[in-house]
Amino acid sequence: MTDRKTQLAENLARVEERISSACASAGRRRDEVTLIVVTKTYPASDVRLLHELGVRHVAENRDQDAAPKAAACADLDLTWHFVGQLQTNKVRSVASYAQVVQSVDRTKLITALSAAAERAGRELDCLIQVALDAEAGERGDRGGVAPDGIEELAAAVAAAPGLRLGGLMTVAPLAGPYAGRRRAAFDRLMELASRLRMTHPAANMMSAGMSADLEEAVAAGATHVRIGTAVLGDRPRLG
Numbered sequence: 001m002t003d004r005k006t007q008l009a010e011n012l013a014r015v016e017e018r019i020s021s022a023c024a025s026a027g028r029r030r031d032e033v034t035l036i037v038v039t040k041t042y043p044a045s046d047v048r049l050l051h052e053l054g055v056r057h058v059a060e061n062r063d064q065d066a067a068p069k070a071a072a073c074a075d076l077d078l079t080w081h082f083v084g085q086l087q088t089n090k091v092r093s094v095a096s097y098a099q100v101v102q103s104v105d106r107t108k109l110i111t112a113l114s115a116a117a118e119r120a121g122r123e124l125d126c127l128i129q130v131a132l133d134a135e136a137g138e139r140g141d142r143g144g145v146a147p148d149g150i151e152e153l154a155a156a157v158a159a160a161p162g163l164r165l166g167g168l169m170t171v172a173p174l175a176g177p178y179a180g181r182r183r184a185a186f187d188r189l190m191e192l193a194s195r196l197r198m199t200h201p202a203a204n205m206m207s208a209g210m211s212a213d214l215e216e217a218v219a220a221g222a223t224h225v226r227i228g229t230a231v232l233g234d235r236p237r238l239g
């Protein structure tokens with residue numbers, strides 16, 4: 001193996017071990033949690049190595065970087081997740097490679113995604129991004145809708161041709177009442193996800209947990225964890 005592949009294999013093994021022990025501690029089966037590797041700022045060659053090492057879900061947060069990377073890896077059976085703040089003028093591009101858009105946080109975006117999905121003849125899975133630090137009626141600084149806005153967006157996704165409502169996504173807040181309380185934040189997301197499932201039973205995805213807090217997310221019931229630095233290494237400041 002190349003040095004880079006060896007390094008990625010070791011990192012993946014460590015992350016796998018963390019997910020497995022978090023599942024064991026929570027009394028959950030390992031296959032209840034899907035590992036998504038966030039490859040932002042890293043090259044397509046790394047995505048290729050990750051695929052050779054068994055990774056099947058990758059995520060990106062900027063269309064400018066993701067589109068060429070996805071094109072360079074089009075021969076691989078990978079599921080691409082989009083996890084960044086999304087402008088409507090990027091939606092058509094994103095819908096051409098992403099299977100899952102995890103950062104849905106406003107109606108205008110839903111309308112654009114639906115049109116793009118229909119045009120591409122694809123069915124897109126959408127997660128509503130929840131900003132646990134946003135005031136009622138507002139959106140978060142890093143995207144996401146306040147909890148009181150979930151229902152309206154969920155109904156809009158469910159009614160939109162070409163879109164499927166997958167569930168909820170969050171990033172642990174850096175400010176507000178949940179700052180530094182990741183487990184409480186993820187428990188709150190679980191509460192909101194359970195409530196959503198009462199009206200949308202198929203919306204069973206809960207995407208939470210990154211390199212620093214995957215254990216708390218798995219304990220709270222996350223079905224998808226999004227891991228970047230713990231697999232690929234520290235990103236340059238920009239990412």
Ligand SMILES: *Cc1c(COP(=O)(O)O)cnc(C)c1O
Binds near residue numbers: 210228
């Ligand atoms: C970058 C990113 C991640 C991964 O974060 P790490 O701390 O590198 O594991 C997860 N989710 C989102 C939305 C991201 O932008």
